[in-house]
Amino acid sequence: MKKTALLLLTLLLGLSLFSCGKSVDKNRVVVAQQFGLGYAPVILMQELNLIEKYYPEAQVEWVRLGSGGAIREGMAGGNIDVGSMGVPPYLIAWAKGYDYKIISALCEMPLGLQTYHENVKTLKDIKPGMKIALPSPGSIQHILLSMAAAKELGNPKALDQNIIAMAHPDGVNALINQVEIDGHFTSPPYIFKELEQDNIHQVVNARDAFGGDFTFLVTAATGQLKKRNPELFNAVYKALEEAIIMLNENPEKTAEYVAPVLNLDRETYMKYITWEGVRFSTNPHGLLTFLDFMNEAGYVDRNTENVKDLLWETLDPAWAD
Amino acid sequence: MLKSEIRERRVTVITKVLFIFVLFFFWEYLPVWTGRDKLFPPLSRVLESLWQNLTTGELLQHIKFSLYLIFSGIGLGIILAFFLTAFCMISKTFARIMDVIVSIMHPLPGIALLPVVMLLVGLGAKAIIIIIIHSILWPLIVNSLAGFRAIPKIQLELGRNIGMSEFRLIWAVMIPNAFPYILSGLKIAWARSWRALVSAEMVFGASGVVGGLGWFIYKTRYFMDIESVFAGLISVIIIGMLVDEFLLKTLENKTVKKWGMSA
Structure with missing residues (x-):
């Protein structure tokens, strides 16, 4: 009997946690x-x-x-x-x-994709296995990359196997030091820092990929x-x-x-x-x-x-x- | 088998089935009752998503890649553990040094090492395999060493007395004696390698070309596809259970149980 009561109590507790209403000010x-x-x-x-x-x-x-x-x-x-x-x-x-x-x-x-590979001028030059860092799948950077891929390569998901998730500051460091990643799709102020480097150039300008201004x-x-x-x-x-x-x-x-x-x-x-x-x-x-x-x-x-x-x-x- | 034993077994099975049934019942209906089904999808929607992800082949790709990473990690880990343990058995000095290394490395979570590993070998499959090796190597060594050290002296001496060669002694006396320990080391290794893989991919999004199940969960999370997140979790659980149930249990039955070393 005691055991059953205990079980029921635990269940109730779980239930109340699950549906806890937030009574806020x-x-x-x-x-x-x-x-x-x-x-x-x-x-x-x-x-x-x-x-x-x-x-x-x-x-x-x-x-x-x-x-x-x-x-x-x-x-x-x-x-x-x-x-x-x-x-x-x-x-x-x-x-x-x-x-x-x-x-x-x-x-x-202004957003965009930057790289340090001199021979990568467009998305067509990106080879399988090259890694493009962006904050996360589904982020604006990812969707803009997909838009560019749809335009240039004919398939929005063409580069989905190249992306890896990385926080902006880590991505900037990796790109400037030319380690771990081949490209970085990022936003201000990080993109400014990258474009100020001599060895880094832009591959995709987000405005072109989108076809105009966007929020x-x-x-x-x-x-x-x-x-x-x-x-x-x-x-x-x-x-x-x-x-x-x-x-x-x-x-x-x-x-x-x-x-x-x-x-x-x-x-x-x-x-x-x-x-x-x-x-x-x-x-x-x-x-x-x-x-x-x-x-x-x-x-x-x-x-x-x-x-x-x-x-x-x-x-x-x-x-x- | 005794009658009472049969009864006991039956009750065990009934309890387990009943528990799972109740669990599934609540999983299906509780989210709907509480109106939180968007955050916690009912079982039927999760299964539907699991099926969809399986039939498009996407999930299978991730599973294949996960298994490839895990088995590479475990394979290399076992080989490394074997040699390191063997050296420990041969050289007392090496064993002392190993003791220090193990006590330094064993408590260190693999995921904490990932930033360092990434600096050394870069992102991707290699980094994750190293993390997996790290998370299984130390428990394997600790367990195997404990196993070898627990061999009764009398058995070793008996073996020598009846003229066994050194090789035969290792094969017929030492390994079987230590095997229960090695096996439990393997079980720990299996569980820890899964954890290492999934967490490494989720924390750093460090994926190879395809990405494993951790990347699948990470990806679907960012698309707020909660059903698929659960589908990924269920895949992890099912694979874990299958390997435990079939691979490890079979190994146990064929060895330790056959030799009469455990009930």
Whole structure:
């Protein structure tokens, strides 16, 4: 009898763990923090307490996770309310039917594939066994590489066996020292560092592969947050908007807050933030092109014609595509 | 066989089957009841994905590559362990040095070594095979040495007295005596090599041309394809069980049990 009771108790405990409801404070918002030039608006939002500016009662909790994948999983599990990521990782989650949409875009950036092999001029010169480092499968870098492969080689998955996952800083070190990898598909500021080297050249320019300008990072928010506290939800958007306006109109001022977080000196920061192709904007572009391509290539299986399906009401669909 | 023994066996089987049935039942329905089926897919969806991944051949490729890595690692590990153990048996000095090496290396997780290994040999299959060798070599040596050291002196002396050659002594007395230890070393090695492989691929995404099961799980995770993540996990479990059940158990039955050394 005792044994059965114990068993039942354990089972109940397991059940309660499995379905533990999170009773959270209405004014609490959990925001994922990330580092990289593209996340400058989010960093600014944190450094200047902008969410609190628009919603004084807000209790903002910043969490730092190892990877974009972990942020997405945290949002899916209901532990994170607001998180930023590349467009394709967001679309993968959207296609799986998770309850979060884009609250604001963050930036457009120059991305690309670099190599130190002098004889590798196009993707056709990449031989089997050559390794291309990028942050993870399904990342924007991976999807852009697939787009380039579709264009140049006729098969989006032609290079899927060449990719290996590597964090940006490790990839830069490996490429500059010409060890472990043959190519690196990366984003700012890492791509700037690589292009400054004499022995490294670009093989794929992401803008060409995509066929135009496209948004690099977006900030997504969960439906839960919107339902729980619409005003707080709007405050997050306003905070991002203010940060983005400041980055565009007064980049010198942002240097003081953002450069130390990114571990850059003021001069380098200014050079990077005004680099050609770096633009901060709340309006997302290229979402539908990404989504169409990812459906065609078989990376996701849900599509939409209407960009509204991807956006919260904070954004005007007339300014997005 | 006694009647009570037959009954005992029957109860064991029934308990196991019942437990698995209950487990599967909850796996299928609990996620749906709690509305969390997106994060924890029900069994039927996992099996469906397993089947899909198997029929497209993708999963099989990864499994083949995993097995290739593991068996290369284990094969080389066994050969290395054999020679190192033999040297230990021949030379007391070598055995002392080996003791120190083992106590330094044995507690070191293979995955912690990966950054160093990657610097030395680069990314890819070679690095992972080295990690696998590292994670099985030390338990194999420790176990084999313990086995050889536990041989009763009287048996060795008896063997010498009846005029056995040194080679015959090793083959007929020492190896059979130490075999239960070697076998448990092999079992540990098998489990640890799997862990080393999957974690190495998941932490560093270090893959060869195709990538093994760890890379499969890693890849599907980033596409939020949770069903396939589970399919990968199930493949790891099934292969582990098959090898344990067929390869290792058969080896045990043919040797230790046949020789009457364990029940």
